[in-house]
Amino acid sequence: MSPLDPHRLLAVARKEWIQLRRDTRSMILAFALPMMLLVFFGYAITFDIDDITIAVxxxxxxxxSRELVDAFVASDYFTVRERLADRGRTEELLVRGRxxxxxxxxxxxxxxxxxxxxxxxxQLLLDGADANTATIAMNLSGAVAASHGAQVAAAGASSPDRASNATGAPVRLESRTWYNPRLESRHMIVPGLIAVxxxxxxxxLTALTIAREWERGSMEQLAATPVSRLEVVLGKLLPYLVIGILDVSLAVVAxxxxxxxxxxxxxxxxxxxxVLFLVGALGLGIVISAVVKSQVLxxxxxxxxxxxxxxxLSGFMFDIASMPVVLQGITYLVPARYFITVTRGIFLKxxxxxxxxxxxxxxxxxxxxGVALATRAFRKELEA
Amino acid sequence: MDSPHGLAERPAIAIRGLTRRFDDRVAVDALSVDVRSGELFGIVGPDGAGKTTTLRMLAGVLRPTDGTALVAGIDVARDPEGVKPHIAYMSQRFGLYEDLTVRENLDFYADLYRVPRAERPARLERLYAFSRLGEFTDRLAGKLSGGMKQKLSLSCALVHKPDILLLDEPTFGVDPISRRELWLILHEMVAEGITIVVSTSYLDEAERCDRVALLHEGRLLALDTPTALRGSVSGRMLAIRSSRLRRARDVLRGAATVRSAHLFGDAVHVLVEAGVRDEEALAPVRAAGLDVRDVEETEPSLEDVFMRLVG
Structure with a gap:
């Protein structure tokens, strides 16, 4: 195996750190981009649906009939955009996405x-083009209708002359959600986003490092020195690990x-x-960098x-358990899957x-x- | 290795049948050469001769297709990493970090070779003295002139006192004054006992080497001291000047009395048999109706040797 001299490792790390500090592009990639993505996704992505527009x-x-419509409006989930006297324009409204x-x-x-x-x-006709939203709308409308029906039945039961209509006290399912009690998807999203x-x-970040040295010609020189492959890989990894930890800290605070x-x-x-997660992810970047030897690629x-x-495939957007078995198998190879479980677990639970x-x-x-593969992929040799 | 007997016993580099192919092209073809300990050895030839490929293999950064090279006694094909602590290699393309300062580059290489901290100030002082980089320690390497960059590369190569220094065209693209300075530094290093292998395509520079290997299309054409190589040219070397040099050369090349003819500066250098007189040699030129401004006998240069061998 590749020898490891801590002094040489630190020499590589120090060199890499100086270069990183002086390279605007790397600094933007290291700090500006993750913060931008966090804020952008944090505000833009929301799996919550609180405004379903309907026509009546x-x-x-x-x-x-007006009571029923009022029940929908009062639920806060539905907004009535159109009130029509007949069904003539039903299809047009749905097709146009009104x-x-x-x-x-x-x-x-x-x-x-x-x-x-x-x-x-x-009848409730739903636009199924966005199946996710349609499913949620269907569930919500079912709930509104059931709750309204129960109210009507209860009102009927309280008037003595229509007691025969009473079908008994309606059963109500009361579900409670723990850990994220208001089911705000943003609370799910932020820890997941950090992992993504x-x-x-x-x-x-690390994809640039080895390729840059090949492109600029410094690798030929470095390859002729006694520095070991493991020293180069770990030396290059270390500064970016520090950056990564800073990024995660900033993201947590943000x-x-x-x-x-x-x-x-x-x-x-x-x-x-x-740290565990970042070492693997940074190692993957070095593997890619060592194999393709071009910064852009x-x-x-x-x-x-x-x-x-x-x-x-990490469970960030789609539930892994409801994926096809083959895809589920692939998710085990996505380290973000584990880190998302970790961040959500630590943040929320x-x-x-x-x-x-x-x-x-x-x-x-x-x-x-990651480190082992990176060390294997990186050769101190031209045209291997 | 420093003992006088050791010099003869073990060469600093022993190259045997060293070959490198790239797909269907043979860049270096069964090269066999010994580089003696403590000599300034030149690998000389035009672009594409295989100089860079040879040096890369000796530096352990390119795997030979065939053959061996013992560098400091270690087989570079089998144990490239074992060779690296003993050598320093300077690639043809500037290989230092342009976004690091002069001092940071030197420190980085000193760290890689584990130069003890206590020895560094004196070591750097010496390197600054010959390179005159002392006043630019905080300048980014990318902001140095071509000559300065080469001196910095050489300084980084020398920071760990290597036994063997491998330099690939160190004076390429460097101004004449810096070129002279670089060669002076190399002579100093050899005087201190370092073995140097330097490649160049400038034949005038090859004259400064102890011994020279002439390479052409991956093959060794000749190997000797510059003096012996020049002496190997038998016959008379004439420098002929005409207002139509190229035409004169072409005419001379076809002449029976002429063994070789090539352009050299403002003249055609013509090699003829020892017994051939000036007028006999000039006859074809005059017959072609070309003017002859001047003719004189000249010492054959390495370039004449090379052109004669390639001829």
Whole structure:
């Protein structure tokens, strides 16, 4: 294996640090870009849906039908943008995207509602182009309708002359969500974003380092010295590890100040986990840099190889458990997956190492593999 | 290695059948050369002769396709890393960090070779003295002139007192004064016992070496001291001046009395048999209706030797 002399390692690290400090492009990539992405994504991405625009076609035009519409409006989830007398423009509104759904109350709604033993039926047409939003709208409308139905039934039961209509006290499901009680997706997003952004930034930072030396001609000179491959890899990794830790710290503070993301768990544990994660991600960047030997190409490869998997296959956007089995298998190779579990766990649940040790072990494995692969990929040789 | 007997016993570099192919091109073809300990050895030839490829293999940064080279007694093909502490290599392209200062570059290389801290001030003082970089210690290497950059590269190479110094065209693109200074430094280093292998495409520079290997298309054409190489040219070397030099050369090349003819400065250098008189040699030129302004016998230079061998 490659020998390791701490003095030479530090010499490489010191050199790299000086270069990094003097390189505006690297400094922007190291500090400005992650903060920009955090703020941008933090504000732009929200999985919360609190404004579903609908059109109402009230063909019944009774007090009962107006009550139902009021129930939708009062729920705060729905905004009625159009009120129509008939169904003529239903399709047009949906196609043009004016509204997400059309609630149609057919004639006879009030009569059906009052009739014993029969329920009244209304129709909600939803634009399924955005399946995620449509699903949420469907669930919310179901809840609104059920709650309204229960209220009507309860009101009926309290009037003695219509006691026969009462179908008994309606069962109400009351669900509570822990850890993120208001289910604010931003609280989920900020810890996840830190993992996604750092996956990309870490790999892109180190992707430049080896390729830059090949392009500028300094690698031929460096390769003729007794410095070992491991010393070069670790020496180049160290300054960027410091940058990465600074980035995560800044992101944590920004997340708390800008988005009010709570940090419930141990800062120290988050720090240790961050180091484990970063070493693997930085190592991957060095592997890419050593293999492609061109700064432009290395940056692009690093971005594609980290950003997309971290965004799509880490559990950040899509639930891993509901992915096809093959994709689920691939997610195990995305280190961001483990780091997201860690950041969400520490931020929101405040859990400790007793829960997160599998993630810690796997990230350690990735860190060791990253450094080992980088050392193998980097050759002190021209035209290998 | 410093003992007088040791010099003869083990060469600083022993190259045997060293070969490097790039796809279908042979850059260095079965090169066999011994570089003696403590000599200033020149690898000389035009671009594409295989100079850079040879030096890269000796420096352990390029794997030979075939053959061996023992550098400081270590087989560079089998143990390139074992060779590296003994040598210093200066690549043809500037290989230091342009975004580091003069001092930072020197410190970095001193660190890589583990030069003890206590020895550094004296070492740097000496390097600054010959390179005259002392007043530019805080200047970024990228902001130095071409000559200064080469002196800095040489200083970084010498910071750990290597046994063997490998220099790939160190005077390429350097002004004449800096070139002279660089060669003076090399002579000083050799006087201190360092073995130097230097490549150049300037044949006048080759004259400054103890021994010279003439390389052409990857093959060794000749290997000797500059004096012996010049002496190897038998016959008379004439410098002929005409107002139409190229035409005169072409005519002379076709003449039966002429063994070789090539342009050299403002004259055509013509090699003829020892018994051939000036007028006999000039006959073809006059026959072609070209003027002859001047003719004189001249000492063959290394360039004449090279042109004759390649001829």
């Amino acid at each position: 076609v009230d063909e019944d035009r009774t007090a009962a 509204v997400l759904g059309v609630l149609t109350i057919p004639p006879g709604y009030a009569r059906d509602r009052a009739a014993a033993g029969r329920g009244a039926t209304v 952004i750092m996956s990309m930034i870490a790999a892109m 997340g708390m100040l800008l988005f009010g993301t709570p940090l419930n768990g141990s800062v120290l544990l988050l720090g240790v986990m961050t 290395a940056t692009q490869v690093a971005m594609v190889a980290t950003y997309l998997p971290a965004l799509l 405040g859990v400790g190492i007793s829960v997160l040790w599998p993630q810690a072990l796997l990230m350690l494995l990735f860190a060791v593999a």
